[in-house]
Amino acid sequence: MRIPQLLFSWRLAFLLPILAMFGCGSGSSIGSPVLSGNISATGNALVAQYNITPFQANVTAWVEFGTDTTYGLQTPVTLPTTAPQQRVSILVAGMKPNTTYHMRAHLGAVDGETWVGPDQTFKTGAIPSSAGTPPGIVVTRPAPGLEPANGVEVFNGVGGPTALLAFVTDIDGNIIWYYNPGNGSSITPMRLMDNGHFLLGVGDLREIDLAGNTVRSVTTDQVNQSLQANGYSFTISAFHHDVIVLPNGHWIALANYTVPYSNLPGYPGVTQVLGDALIDIDSNGNVAWAWSAFDHMDVNIHPIFFPDWTHSNAIIYTPDGNLLVSMRHQGWIIKIDYANGSGGGDILWKLGYQGDFMIASGDDSDWFFAQHYPTIESVNGSVMTMSIMDNGDLRVGPGGAGECSSNCYSRAIIFQVDESTNLASLLWQDSPGLFSAWGGSIGTLSNGDVEFDLCDQIIPSATPASQIMEVTQTATPQTVWQLNLLGANAYRAFRIPSLYPGISWRK
Secondary structure (H helix, E strand, O other): OOOOOOOOOOOHHHHHHHHHHOOOOOHHHHOOOOOEEEEEEOOOOOEEEEEEEOOOOOEEEEEEEEOOOOOOEEOOOOOOOOOOOOOEEEEEEOOOOOOEEEEEEEEEEOOOOEEEOOOEEEEOOOOOHHHOEOOEEEEEOOOOOOOOOOOEEEEEEEOOOOEOOEEEEOOOOOEEEEEOOOOOOOOOOEEEOOOOOEEEEEOEEEEEOOOOOEEEEEOHHHHHHHHHHOOOOOOOOEEEEEEEEOOOOOEEEEEEEEEEEEEEOOEEEEEEEEEEEEEEEOOOOOEEEEEEHHHOOOOOOOOOOOOEOOOEEEEEEOOOOOEEEEEHHHOEEEEEOOHHHOOOOOEEEEEEOOOOOEEOOOOHHHOOOOOEEEEEEEEEOOEEEEEEEEOOOOOEOOOOOEOOOOOOOOEEEEEEEEOOOOEEEEEEEEOOOOEEOOOOOEEEOOOOOEEEEEOOEEEOOOOOOEEEEEEOOOOOOOEEEEEEEEOOEEEEEEEEOOOOOOOOOOO
16 A cells, blocks of 8 residues: 655745655655654454654644545544654544545644645455354334434444444444454443543453454452452452443442352242442552442342342442442342442432332332433432333332233333432333333433333344334434344444544534
8 A cells, every 4th residue: 555645734944854755855865754644454444543643742633534535524633742753543433344435634733733634545344254243234214304313323232152242333224343352252331431442341341442452451350359458258250231430540340249048038948149249440450449239238129030139230420429220130220329439338229119219100110120221311409310221021010010921011211310309200201012121221312312222122022133213202202213133132222422532423
């Protein structure tokens, strides 16, 4: 490939060396260039690396790219260089397979001077078979005239060992990024970090860049050594379901372990009870704080699927410095006294059926059951608005009996929770007549629509395996956009503005 060069307007003292790079002027007497740029492939067939060497310090850079010279997509602006001729490498991601893309670089100096480089091209490759077999993807827009929200769709899935489980699509369902952890693990979760990397649970906790290079990994062995060194009474068996990044850079992960109990009511003999822990891990891999459900909850309360007792699936850091945990097998979202790492771990409240809140309607069937992926949409004083994927396993009916054996359905819901009055109100719901027994995610989009993921369709039977819907947040929701996934389950599927924090891509 020809190595392209960048040409910009700048002070005359630097102009002749730059012209020499293009064969202009007396290049032989000037020597090697002091400003250069080239594009190279990475280990990901859909990601390019754009390398730029500015001739001076305090220069920022970014790249725009697209399938023609109108471009349309862009990367974020880099931090300023700190030395002359310091190479800047930008990973360009968000491209379809086997497609030629146009790119050009933009540079800016602290005194306001800017440069725009020449157009150059890069052709992506095919998604390699080693990455896994992509699922079938079908996108429809059932409501003509209604436009879906901007952004890209992130999928982290559960499937067979040969399936592609971590990928991102554009709004039309084209895969534009992928990752295979290489150990046959399902991927739960997958989160875009503020630094532009992805944080994944793939057996270990793993931070990767957009090219798929591992930046940091934390294993259960590391955590167990730190738990023991810090005097905790337990060690963990595995990470599972969720890990989040705190404002101070720590990671908090869900983990679990078993404790044997003898002759529990209804369970004679020894029962190995599986329960959850929360592990706060600092930037050096050390445990800064830890919490165990066995220390704070009653093992005799187990509405469903015991001895998998708590089976938590999501963590939220709250604006007051505490934690929310979605405990699927308890049917509760609990608030834990974390106090930014200084809390004692007490359970401040339990939200859900037979918890600490009243339901405003008086109808217990309005509660969520076996829920996934609560998301805080807003906080106003003591009032929190929260979207929740209500799977509905063993839903309690108006008469108080579990009715799911004859009336199974899942819902996308938005709750208002008043912590000062312990009153919960169902503000909005969409019940599309389907039942997804596990998995799923939900969130409000930039245009006010709600997107939710029916991870595993059991009613009707599992064709498609997963169904992701964007619907209007109205009394009678209309489906604006729908993606059906065949061949793998989307444990979570959710919209983000782009593959780069702080950048929004339009359709």
